[in-house]
Each structure stands twice: as structure tokens, then as C-alpha cells.
Amino acid sequence: MDNDSLFSELYSKIEELPVIDCHEHMVGPKDMVSIREPIASLISGYIQSDLLSAGISQKELDILNDNSIDTEKKWDIFKRFWEQVQFTAYARVTKFIMKDIYGEEDISLESLVRIKGKVLQPTKETYDSLLNGANIKLILSDVLWDLDTLKKFIEGKLSYYSRIKFLFSLPMFHRDVRSFDFIQRVGALLDRHITSLDDYLEVVYALIKRAKEMGVVGIKDQSAYTRSLDYGLVTRCEAETLFNRILSDPRISLGWPEAKPLDDYLFHQFMNFARELKLPVQLHTGHMAGIRNRIEKTNAILLSNILELYQDVNFDLFHGNWPYIGEILFLAKNYPNVYIDFCWVNIIDPIYSEELYCRALLTVPYTKVNGFGGDYFDVPEYIVSHLKIARKNMTRALVKLIKMRWIDEESAVEIARNWLFENPKRLFNLEV
Numbered sequence: 001m002d003n004d005s006l007f008s009e010l011y012s013k014i015e016e017l018p019v020i021d022c023h024e025h026m027v028g029p030k031d032m033v034s035i036r037e038p039i040a041s042l043i044s045g046y047i048q049s050d051l052l053s054a055g056i057s058q059k060e061l062d063i064l065n066d067n068s069i070d071t072e073k074k075w076d077i078f079k080r081f082w083e084q085v086q087f088t089a090y091a092r093v094t095k096f097i098m099k100d101i102y103g104e105e106d107i108s109l110e111s112l113v114r115i116k117g118k119v120l121q122p123t124k125e126t127y128d129s130l131l132n133g134a135n136i137k138l139i140l141s142d143v144l145w146d147l148d149t150l151k152k153f154i155e156g157k158l159s160y161y162s163r164i165k166f167l168f169s170l171p172m173f174h175r176d177v178r179s180f181d182f183i184q185r186v187g188a189l190l191d192r193h194i195t196s197l198d199d200y201l202e203v204v205y206a207l208i209k210r211a212k213e214m215g216v217v218g219i220k221d222q223s224a225y226t227r228s229l230d231y232g233l234v235t236r237c238e239a240e241t242l243f244n245r246i247l248s249d250p251r252i253s254l255g256w257p258e259a260k261p262l263d264d265y266l267f268h269q270f271m272n273f274a275r276e277l278k279l280p281v282q283l284h285t286g287h288m289a290g291i292r293n294r295i296e297k298t299n300a301i302l303l304s305n306i307l308e309l310y311q312d313v314n315f316d317l318f319h320g321n322w323p324y325i326g327e328i329l330f331l332a333k334n335y336p337n338v339y340i341d342f343c344w345v346n347i348i349d350p351i352y353s354e355e356l357y358c359r360a361l362l363t364v365p366y367t368k369v370n371g372f373g374g375d376y377f378d379v380p381e382y383i384v385s386h387l388k389i390a391r392k393n394m395t396r397a398l399v400k401l402i403k404m405r406w407i408d409e410e411s412a413v414e415i416a417r418n419w420l421f422e423n424p425k426r427l428f429n430l431e432v
């Protein structure tokens with residue numbers, strides 16, 4: 001069979017497989033919806049980073065994002081930058097939305113004007129029909145990232161979409177421990193006034209435990225945006241000295257990197273909590289959203305000490321550690337508690353993802369690969385278009401391995417089923 005027909009045959013099977021979406025920032029449908037202007041709606045995703053990379057100014061981007069400005073008035077700005085980014089994988093998501101959702105073959109002023117008034121609304125019907133169509137059974141979502149949202153959740157007052165399972169969002173509990181006020185706000189979630197490091201640790205443990213009782217299925221941390229993943233082993237004395245300095249005077253706040261030892265110490269303690277509470281930990285590694293950040297601080301290889309110390313904690317490492325492919329393959333091969341998570345990377349770099357699927361199969365047990373996560377906010381049309389790209393990347397990788405006579409077609413479908421569904425189901429202990 002030639003490559004094209006093998007691809008089509010395998011893709012048609014992989015397209016049908018059920019999916020657990022391993023990472024979104026989604027709460028669910030909204031009741032109140034405003035009119036969405038076509039260009040604003042079509043650039044709601046990561047494509048904004050590519051537009052910035054092409055040199056669009058923030059002021060011009062604000063114009064494109066403004067729903068109250070007419071498509072015709074934005075067109076000149078949009079056209080100038082769209083032409084430059086039209087071949088990226090982020091742009092491919094936009095093209096798929098235009099074609100699959102609105103039935104438009106190209107992106108032009110005429111086609112954009114035609115879809116005015118037809119732009120999708122984030123209603124429950126939209127969610128249901130798109131997610132059913134893509135066979136997405138469950139979504140792991142990371143939105144509990146401020147104290148108010150967490151409070152609502154643990155008190156059972158946060159309403160959310162039925163297919164969502166939340167993660168406990170960890171960064172603020174170590175990153176933001178810089179002031180008396182923040183520490184007391186954490187304590188207030190459980191009506192506690194914090195007077196020592198022990199008090200603080202007790203409260204955070206109780207919060208994670210409570211969140212687990214309310215349904216969280218893991219812990220999530222994306223501190224790599226603002227600090228290095230090198231979490232040093234720090235003595236309690238060093239951490240407590242910093243913590244006590246904050247408590248000693250509400251007018252004091254710690255700066256960076258002054259606060260790093262305390263941040264490091266707390267992170268290590270929280271990994272112990274993850275072990276005690278039997279919660280897997282999802283960690284951001286590799287590429288970051290937005291522009292002008294630094295990549296070297298996000299390389300998963302910096303986590304080696306954490307991965308070795310907390311052997312009973314399972315770590316789901318995100319974004320294929322893009323662009324550090326060798327390191328992620330080594331970590332997953334070398335440590336039984338390390339999983340490769342393909343969330344977002346399928347549209348950061350499809351060829352890298354194809355290569356990572358391929359090489360992961362040859363080097364790592366196929367049960368330790370979580371094959372898809374959209375990593376979007378509440379925009380379901382982006383998620384299903386992203387999933388289409390992920391399924392194609394995965395299919396190309398498997399076709400290559402069939403052509404190598406490494407696997408047969410039947411195994412290929414079984415591998416894809418594990419990557420998309422069985423592996424995350426088992427790792428996060430999900431009932432589907």
C-alpha cells in the first residue's frame with residue numbers, strides 16, 4: 001500500500017478513537033454571550049504569538065481583538081500579518097476552524113464578511129456538539145489558579161462543564177509566598193491565622209486534601225514561566241528564616257531571587273503532599289506562551305533531582321519539553337515515574353511531535369505517553385481543530401513505523417488508543 005492510502009486508512013480509524021484531553025484552561029459554556037467579530041474570534045488562540053513574532057504592535061493586535069471594530073476596518077492590518085504567519089501550525093488551526101466550522105475554503109475579506117453573524121457562541125450546545133463530534137470524553141482543566149476561584153471550588157460553588165476534571169494549581173502556594181498579606185489570605189481559606197511555617201504547610205496540605213475530596217485528579221504547576229525548574233534542596237532553617245522575616249513585619253516583602261530558597265523548600269514539601277495524597281503532578285516544561293521569555297530555565301532535565309527524590313509521585317511532563325526532544329526521551333526512559341505529555345506541542349511543531357511520537361515508541365513504554373491536550377481557554381472549536389492536527393501527527397508517525405515494519409496496522413491503532421485514552425485514564429485514575 002502506498003503512503004497516502006495507508007495514511008488515509010489508519011487516520012480514519014484513529015479519528016474514531018475516544019480521547020481524554022489532558023490539558024485545558026476551561027470552565028465551560030457561558031450563558032451571557034456577546035457578538036464575536038470574525039477576525040477577533042479567529043485569532044483567539046496561540047496565533048497571537050505568531051502575529052507578535054511577525055512584528056505586529058500591541059496596539060494593532062488590540063484593534064484585531066476588539067469585537068466592536070468592523071472586520072472591514074481591521075482587514076488591512078490583519079492581511080499584512082496573516083500573510084506572514086499563514087503557514088505556521090497555529091495558523092493551520094485557524095484555517096481548519098474556517099473550513100470545518102464555517103465551510104470556507106480560504107481566508108479573505110469576502111469569506112470573513114460572509115461568516116459575520118454566524119460566529120460560534122460558547123453555549124452548551126456548541127460544547128456538546130463539538131466535543132461529541134471529536135469523541136472527547138473528559139477534559140483535565142487547570143483554572144483554579146487564584147485564591148478566589150479555589151475557594152469557590154472547595155466550597156462547591158464553582159459551576160463547570162460536566163466533562164471537566166480539575167487539577168490543583170500549585171504555583172501561587174510557593175511562588176507568591178512573599179508577603180504577610182498573601183500568607184494570611186491562604187490561611188483565611190480555612191479560617192486560620194498563620195503564625196508559623198508549620199501552620200502554612202498544614203493549611204496548604206488541608207487545601208489540597210479538600211480539593212481532592214471535591215474531585216481534583218492531580219496537581220499542576222507552570223512556574224517555569226517565571227523561574228528555573230531547578231528546585232534546590234534547601235534546609236528548613238534557611239526557608240524558615242525567610243518565612244519568619246515575612247511574618248515578623250507585615251510591611252516586609254521578599255524579592256527575587258531572595259525568595260528562591262523558600263520557594264524551593266515549599267515545592268519539595270508539596271511533592272511530599274502529592275505522594276501522601278496519591279496525586280499525579282503535571283509540570284510545565286519547554287516552550288512558553290507569549291513571546292520574549294527564556295527557554296533554558298524550562299528544560300525538564302533541570303527536574304532530575306525532583307524526579308529521583310519523589311519516586312512514588314508520577315510526573316506528567318508537558319509540551320514534549322519542546323525544543324529539547326532528547327532530554328524528554330531520556331527522562332521518560334530512565335525514570336519509571338515520568339510520563340510524556342503531548343499537550344500543546346502538536347501545534348507548536350507538528351514535525352517535532354511526529355518525531356517524538358515515533359522515537360517515544362522506540363524508546364519508552366507506550367503506556368507512558370499521554371497523546372493529546374489542547375491547552376486552550378474556553379474555545380472548543382480550537383480544541384477540536386488542534387486535536388485533528390494531533391491525530392494527523394500521530395498517524396504520520398505510526399505510518400512511518402509500519403513502513404519500517406516495526407509495527408503492524410492493528411498494533412498502530414492499539415497504540416493510538418492508549419496514547420489518546422487508556423494512558424491518561426489510568427494515570428489520573430479516571431472513571432469514564
Ligand SMILES: [Zn+2]
Pocket residue numbers: 023024025142375
Ligand atoms: Zn496550559
